[in-house]
Amino acid sequence: MTDEQDKKNTPAEERQKEISRRKLLLASMGIGMGIAGLSVLTVAGGLKPKVVVAPDNDPPQKGDLLVFAQGPKQGKVITVDEVPVDKTQIFAWPMDPKDNVIRDKRSLNIILLIRAQEESWFNPEYVRYAHERVVVYSATCTHLCCNVSEFVLKPFSIDKYGYLFCPCHKSHYDPWDGAKVLYGPAPRPLPILPFSINGERQIVAEGAFITYPGCS
Numbered sequence: 001m002t003d004e005q006d007k008k009n010t011p012a013e014e015r016q017k018e019i020s021r022r023k024l025l026l027a028s029m030g031i032g033m034g035i036a037g038l039s040v041l042t043v044a045g046g047l048k049p050k051v052v053v054a055p056d057n058d059p060p061q062k063g064d065l066l067v068f069a070q071g072p073k074q075g076k077v078i079t080v081d082e083v084p085v086d087k088t089q090i091f092a093w094p095m096d097p098k099d100n101v102i103r104d105k106r107s108l109n110i111i112l113l114i115r116a117q118e119e120s121w122f123n124p125e126y127v128r129y130a131h132e133r134v135v136v137y138s139a140t141c142t143h144l145c146c147n148v149s150e151f152v153l154k155p156f157s158i159d160k161y162g163y164l165f166c167p168c169h170k171s172h173y174d175p176w177d178g179a180k181v182l183y184g185p186a187p188r189p190l191p192i193l194p195f196s197i198n199g200e201r202q203i204v205a206e207g208a209f210i211t212y213p214g215c216s
Helices: 005-006 011-047
Strands: 065-068 089-096 112-117 134-138 150-154 161-164 171-174 178-184 196-199 203-205
Touching: 065 203
Parallel strands: none
Antiparallel strands: 065 089, 089 112, 112 134, 150 161, 161 171, 171 178, 196 203
């Protein structure tokens, strides 16, 4: 046997070397995959949504003033005298009077105000929520969270003095009877917002909605 032949490995030695090479390769792949997995988790962690707590996301608070949500007076504080009589609703956002932060980043904060011509229009059960014939409700339809954007000044069902109307799916609400549902798919009344009138005749929230706003 020559010197060259002496230097060749036996079959057993070759197999052992092959096994070692495979182990090293798998180990290297494992390390690489581990690093890649860590990167993915880090990115996923960075993409996890964060809940931002801020005054403009808060629901109405006791002491909030109501401001116009649209139109030429948008952002200005509403006085009771600016709520039209027996015509249509107006839309508002609550505003923290301490720092004038309008709570308009939460869609469920949209509010409507409507005024009756006569106090006798109200169901006695709900007249306590009216001041100077004004009532305040959530403007979010309880069906699919559209805005209750219309007031129809004509009788409907048992209501004699006009009704609030959501054009999305035709839910009707009685503003003079706790915004109960007169017709349509809405499952429950619009939530009431208790309020008072201050010395400047501004409309002031007395707390949150008495039932939860939004669609069921």
